[in-house]
Amino acid sequence: MTDNAIEKSPLTLLGLGAMGTALARTWLAAGHPLTVWNRSPGRAEPLAAEGAAVAGTVAGAVAASRLVVVCLLDDASVDEALTGVDLTGKDLVDLTTSTPGQARARAVWARERGARFLDGGIMAVPPMIGAPGSGAYVFYSGSRALFDAHHDLLAVPAGTSYVGEDAGFAALHDVALLSAMNGMFAGVSHAFALIRKENIEPTVFAPLLADWLVAMTSSVHATAAQLADGDYTRGVVSNLAMQIAGNATLLRTAEEQEVSAELLAPYLALMERLLAGGRGTESTTGVVDLLAR
Known part of the structure; x- marks a missing residue:
């Protein structure tokens, strides 16, 4: 296949x-x-003006191309749209937000209908798509053969990161990163709440907070190394017992500032459980094991 043929590959x-x-x-x-x-045809009109062919039915759209990309509201919407549609010989890429279990079930569903399957987790918001330097990328998992066959086409809107043959891995990576992001947002919210009633300008405080969070991200690698070798005391500078002693100050300050500690309390409670189990010389990595029931 020539470079030009790759560049002009069709898709649905x-x-x-x-x-x-x-x-x-x-x-x-x-x-x-x-x-x-699209279920609401009006959304397709601007794209028709830009050169897209608009199909009146899902079956017609699927029949038009070997590569079929799905980006619908949820997994149930995928079921509703594709029920009864002939997928024989198709390469189905599902960019609909889903759970790992849903993606694995969808992979089985696709194979039973004669299609290869790839699940995707989009790590971007719409304005980042197709924007050079935006950092947008998509996790992909499932059929490696499908990914390799269409890699250049899939890489047009955003970067690609293939994370394994297990169809659930893209969604799992996606949700794991988003979960960490939400935990960070919780900490940011608590920090701003602490200074909210004081004569501290949030826009002046923000660079200090951002720089501190960036500096703390190095702990991710330390945690990963401890999980990999099972030694939760390796490289520990501030052990669990020391951190828990300091937690009293965090809670007292929240009380003095009339700020709820509800965003901190669950994590601090897990640390207390580790200490009660005699693990005071370790890092906080053991929290991972408490969560992974």
């Missing part, structure tokens, strides 16, 4: 919400023949 896209529309525009701008379908 089901779903034209904010993310689907961003994906569609990026593929169209790159010159790829694109067939689109």
Whole structure:
């Protein structure tokens, strides 16, 4: 296959919400023949003006291309859209937000219908799609053969990161990163709440907070190394017992500032459980084992 043939590879896209529309525009701008379908036909009109072929039915859209990308509301929407549609010989890439279990079930479902399957977890918001230097990328898992066959096309809207043949791994990586992000947001919220009633300008405090969080990210690698070798005392500078002693100050300060400690309390309680189990000389890595029931 020539480079030109790769650049002009056709595909079908089901779903034209904010993310689907961003994906569609990026593929169209790159010159790829694109067939689109959306439950509300009006969303397809602007893309038709940009060169997309608009299918009136899901079956018609799927029939138009070997590669079918799905970007719908949820897993139930994928079921509803594709029930009864012939997928024989198709390469199905599902970029719909799902859980690992849903992705694994969808992979089995696709194989039973004669299709290869790849699940994707988009690590971006729509404005980042197709924007050079935005850092947008997509986790992919499932059929390696499908990923390799369509890699150049999939890489047009955003970077790609293939994370394994297990179809659930893309969703798992996606949710793991988003969960860490939400934990960080919780800490940020608590920090701003502490200074909220004081004569401290949030915009002046923000760079200090951001720099501190960046500095603390190195602990991720230490935690990973301890999980890998099972030695939770390796390289520990501030052990669990020391950190728990300091937690009293965190809680007392929250009380003095009239700030709820409800965002901190669950994590601090897990640390207390580790200490009660005689693990005061370790790091906080043992919290991972408490969570992984």
